Amino acid sequence: MTALGRRAGTAAAVLTLTLAATLAGCGSDDEGAAASEGATRQPDAGASPSPSPSVSPSSASSATDGGASHPPSPGSSTEAEKKKRGIPEGGVPKPGDVDGRDADEVAEGTLTAMWTHDTTVDDGPGDAARRTADAGWLTRSYARQLADHRGGSAPDAQWRRWADHRAYTTVASERTEDAAKPPDTDTVAWRQLTVTTTPHGRDGWTRKPASVVAYVHLVRKSADAVWRVADVTVR
Template sequence: MTALGRRAGTAAAVLSLTLAATLAGCGSEDEGTAASGGATRQPRAGASPSASESSGPSGSSAADGDASRSPSPGGSAETEKKTRGTPKGGVPKPGDVDGKDADEVAEGALTAMWTHDTTVDDGPGDAARRTADAGWLTRSYARQLGGRRGGSAPGAQWQRWADHRAYTTVALDRTEDAAKPEDTDTVAWRQLTVTTTPHGRDGWTREPASVVAYVHLVRKSADAFWRVADVTVR
């Protein structure tokens, strides 16, 4: 089975930053009609294995979109307040990279999406919402991910991290599949292995955990900035 499957229009794709709970997402057409462009699509993240001690904290996740910061409706005051904090080590912003370089945009977005800090976040989904608020994503993908303020409790694994006031560090490796389509002026695909390691502020740590992330990027024209339209994991 190739790493890239046929794109399914506007059907929802699922992004699971923690391999346990999922968030709905879909490839966006709002950055230009070339977003469809015959590009293929990655396998759904809903097929990911269940979470374990080594795979990251349990809970849903999200990502963001527009350069303008506009909190999604339905968020609690507590969540809105807490997610305005900055994780240890900081997180990249779109202005920190060359927005016309698909590699840099994909790497920056994934780093932001997988950076957690239990002293700042209420649960693992806050990293994705923070990413959505930063401007890495297309508008529709940002709305879908950033709008999921509710949901289930973070879970025992997140609580274990919180007991140690833990944060994550992120390492990325390019692991392109031979079947990856060639870039066009307005559509690009990237495949990276994302490795996260939790570190407690009390010296506690766990073994790194890795997932493969498939990133679909689009832009309106050859001189526009890339935005992430979809991320799936396996």
């Protein structure tokens, strides 16, 4: 494997693990649980040419708060149908929902899809990455990289606790870019966003939000083509 291939594989593994780590960061104060050791990781060296930006935690936007309504029981036809179709609470954005020629909208839509989880639909946190790839937000090569590393986000005790409450997440994102970000070209763009995730149980349970800073690498074939995400690194 080439050095470039190793870096790409490492970046995919880091993202997959971070999707799971963000879940652990949400609700780390649950029923006597130990304090979380942090939901973020440094971006892989060489995975992105963007300099190490300075991000102010206060710039992160808050996700939707408040108790969730009480939907039908897990055995109802409504939830059974959602499980069958793999649709999380509130749905997830699709490429057709945004202006594909707008790098900002594509980056935000991709991150929202990646961090949207629903324990009544998903078997584990890695399913969100699979859903994002299947929807068409990513380049083919990046979709394959994430698929290869799905095993790194197996359900853990935190996910099982969420499942006990039939929890789902709400996601908010805000651009928090550094002045040193490389300028866009016709075919390459970089975006930096703070992604804030909040878990909500269908029984009214909820926990504090957790945030990560995501660096998004977007590419397209020509100036009039739609953008696709070629890489996401987080810290």
